[in-house]
Amino acid sequence: MVDFFMQYGGIIIGGFGAALSVFLPGIGSSRGCGLVGKTATGLLTEEPEKFGQALILQLLPGTQGLYGFLIAFLIINNLTPTINLAQGFFLLFAALPVAFAGYRSALYQGEVAAAGLQILAKKPEENTKGIILAAIVETYAILGLVGSLILLVVAYPNIARM
Amino acid sequence: MAIVKMSKFTLFTFQANKGELLKKLQIYQNIHFKNLSTTDMPEYLKKDFSNEQFNFYTEGIAKLTFIIQKLKPLKPKEKGFAALTTPKPSFSYDEFEKFSTTYDYQSLYEKLKSTDEGIRELKQKISRLETDNVSYQNWHALDVSTKQLSSLKYSSYLLGNVNKANFNSFKEALEKNYQNFYLEHLGDSKDDSHVLIIFEKGITDEFSNFLRDNGFSKASIEFPGLPESLVKGNNSEIAKLKNDVASLESGNKEFVSELDNTLIIMDYYESMLERVKISGRFLKTNEILILEGWLPQDEVKNLEGILNEACRGEYFIELEEVEYESTEVPIKLKNNKLVQAFESITAMFNMPKYNEIDPTPLLTPFYILFFGVMVGDIGYGLVLVIATFLAIKFLALNEGTKNFMRFLLYCGFGTIFAGILFGGAFGVTVFAPIQYTNPTTNELGYKAILDSNWDIVTMMVLSVAIGFIHIIFGLLVKGYMNIRDGKILSAIFDSGFFITTLFSAVGLLLGTMGVLPAGVGIASKWVLIASLIGLLVTQGRDCVTMVGKIAQGAYSVYGLTSYVGDFVSYTRLVALSLSGAYVAISFNQMIGLLPPGIIKIILGAVIFLLSQTLNIGLAVLGAYVHSCRLQYVEFFGKFYEGGGVPFRPFSFNNKYINLKE
Numbered sequence: 001m002v003d004f005f006m007q008y009g010g011i012i013i014g015g016f017g018a019a020l021s022v023f024l025p026g027i028g029s030s031r032g033c034g035l036v037g038k039t040a041t042g043l044l045t046e047e048p049e050k051f052g053q054a055l056i057l058q059l060l061p062g063t064q065g066l067y068g069f070l071i072a073f074l075i076i077n078n079l080t081p082t083i084n085l086a087q088g089f090f091l092l093f094a095a096l097p098v099a100f101a102g103y104r105s106a107l108y109q110g111e112v113a114a115a116g117l118q119i120l121a122k123k124p125e126e127n128t129k130g131i132i133l134a135a136i137v138e139t140y141a142i143l144g145l146v147g148s149l150i151l152l153v154v155a156y157p158n159i160a161r162m
Numbered sequence: 163m164a165i166v167k168m169s170k171f172t173l174f175t176f177q178a179n180k181g182e183l184l185k186k187l188q189i190y191q192n193i194h195f196k197n198l199s200t201t202d203m204p205e206y207l208k209k210d211f212s213n214e215q216f217n218f219y220t221e222g223i224a225k226l227t228f229i230i231q232k233l234k235p236l237k238p239k240e241k242g243f244a245a246l247t248t249p250k251p252s253f254s255y256d257e258f259e260k261f262s263t264t265y266d267y268q269s270l271y272e273k274l275k276s277t278d279e280g281i282r283e284l285k286q287k288i289s290r291l292e293t294d295n296v297s298y299q300n301w302h303a304l305d306v307s308t309k310q311l312s313s314l315k316y317s318s319y320l321l322g323n324v325n326k327a328n329f330n331s332f333k334e335a336l337e338k339n340y341q342n343f344y345l346e347h348l349g350d351s352k353d354d355s356h357v358l359i360i361f362e363k364g365i366t367d368e369f370s371n372f373l374r375d376n377g378f379s380k381a382s383i384e385f386p387g388l389p390e391s392l393v394k395g396n397n398s399e400i401a402k403l404k405n406d407v408a409s410l411e412s413g414n415k416e417f418v419s420e421l422d423n424t425l426i427i428m429d430y431y432e433s434m435l436e437r438v439k440i441s442g443r444f445l446k447t448n449e450i451l452i453l454e455g456w457l458p459q460d461e462v463k464n465l466e467g468i469l470n471e472a473c474r475g476e477y478f479i480e481l482e483e484v485e486y487e488s489t490e491v492p493i494k495l496k497n498n499k500l501v502q503a504f505e506s507i508t509a510m511f512n513m514p515k516y517n518e519i520d521p522t523p524l525l526t527p528f529y530i531l532f533f534g535v536m537v538g539d540i541g542y543g544l545v546l547v548i549a550t551f552l553a554i555k556f557l558a559l560n561e562g563t564k565n566f567m568r569f570l571l572y573c574g575f576g577t578i579f580a581g582i583l584f585g586g587a588f589g590v591t592v593f594a595p596i597q598y599t600n601p602t603t604n605e606l607g608y609k610a611i612l613d614s615n616w617d618i619v620t621m622m623v624l625s626v627a628i629g630f631i632h633i634i635f636g637l638l639v640k641g642y643m644n645i646r647d648g649k650i651l652s653a654i655f656d657s658g659f660f661i662t663t664l665f666s667a668v669g670l671l672l673g674t675m676g677v678l679p680a681g682v683g684i685a686s687k688w689v690l691i692a693s694l695i696g697l698l699v700t701q702g703r704d705c706v707t708m709v710g711k712i713a714q715g716a717y718s719v720y721g722l723t724s725y726v727g728d729f730v731s732y733t734r735l736v737a738l739s740l741s742g743a744y745v746a747i748s749f750n751q752m753i754g755l756l757p758p759g760i761i762k763i764i765l766g767a768v769i770f771l772l773s774q775t776l777n778i779g780l781a782v783l784g785a786y787v788h789s790c791r792l793q794y795v796e797f798f799g800k801f802y803e804g805g806g807v808p809f810r811p812f813s814f815n816n817k818y819i820n821l822k823e
Contacts, residue, residue, distance in 0.1 A: 070744040128510050135787040146733045153618040
């Protein structure tokens, strides 16, 4: 058992990291988009012509899922059968920033974007302000992405050489 | 390029000239009127606003809206491209006015209104019949009419409801206490069972009391015939009524050709309402009208020409320079075509105050760069440029949309430029001029100038460097504004010290890391210390007490930490760029996994189109929003306040028409 874990642990743990960074922000993004979409239906029954602008607001919390996907992609590129346990753990940790920052920020961003529909309903010409407000939340998902990127691209090559 | 210089005017003329004057000024579209207030004014000055006219035009607009609502759904939709390319009809003002005042929309309104009422009546009848049907359904098992039941000689009958759950206990109670009765269960609705009871005539009062106590409630319903045949009759009646509704509705079709005319009049009425409303900003005496407002300085000559014509020389005008510090003067921006496309970015944040500068030309090059880097794909850039170019060239767009298309066009060029650096088109590397050795396999190969696999660290450093330039530029602009206003010391304290602090901090960092010679690091250290002391001493200079000065100075030194956040924020440039690129790459890899053959070609093409469309949309949206954020938070925060009133000239409503000169 110990032998098995020492031999394959790296790729298993690393793979877990890749999975985390896809499914956590994925859940967050789908819930964020879902919240905005659900709220938007109320507005669209009254004013169906605002569909395009409502769609933009709904898309905003969707990007976290993409960020997680990007990190998973980079992790998978590094997953070779030869990596050891330490490297595997490092890949898992590299996934954490984007996974958790992405997960929560997508939910909060969804809430702001859903509230932004109020602006769209009452003052459609000011709709972009609602978009910007929601985008501010995304900063922290981006920082999570950058953190994961640094761990993977800057730090990991040194670890891999050890 | 900048904020347009304004003149303020106060104009006196006779009431008699008002109509002609307002008409001319509305065509002129260059005056922003001030809302004059009657407080602190002599009593003989009154607001010039006519309720009567206001009501006249709002009522007209309500009627026109009704006509448009009724006719619009009936109009056959123009086919896609034709609808987009047909320009609005053009009119001269006189044609426009003559057409709108002579056209008889009232009778059209009356006709549509009466059909509408007819339709509503019919629909009410239908819904009444439908409710009847629903209640008849509940008694569907009744096989005798109420007329027949009332003609019984020795018996009485009752129709009524019992709670569904209690029906059995009700029946038992009845059977226990009485022998001579007949109970029939006719049907169920949601909560109730519907029953018919026939009993001896003599015991009516006592019997009905007993029933009531056991949860029976009498239904006041009559069946002139059998329920089934009643429903049938109603249904045929409903079908007939629905036919009538349809024929009334299709009768409206003959008026569809009037829709376009109605839209033109709608524009006229909205414009006239605007004219009535603007009068609310003026003051008047019995004879004289007083108007106050602003117009661009170089338009003063034209205004005088208009006044001479409209008032036949009977006016007095007082012109004054607008004070530099004025906060009520409306702000109009004037820029070349390129910068003009970006004015909406400034306007979305806030218009500048009259004594600030127009930040649009300053943010434009950075915006194009940021947007370009965030999308960063030759293919996407070409799509943007070609699509927006064709839209501007061939579609009948209004001015705002056209401007936005131009904005995207310029951003598209930025995207192509950045795309060349990153070497990708639709996620495929197409431009890789740099030779390099793969560090893991030691093979020779080619890569893009800034490769998304090998140069991520360089790209991050570059993003922060761009941010550094952007922020220093913002501080320089602030310094320029201070120097322009003669505040040399403020420029040194509020811009100079910050700039030296930032430069020396970077110098110190690079010196200790060994990127720059050690001497630079040591020199930077001393400059940094001097700058920090400078900030500590000067930033509290507005405070009155000594303690306040020190505290404020120390706080501003502490506030320097926010600059770290600012720089980190610029890493979003590379983050968004990479996420867009990798999504495109991974979709392309998915297509590569398909089994080769005809399926791969067809399915691959479909996946390619869909995925790239999705990705381009997301990338453009993200780039638009995050470029804005970098301008608003990181850049504007350094020098820009805003808060000016936008210039809203008194003008025409031309949603549906084009007004010729």
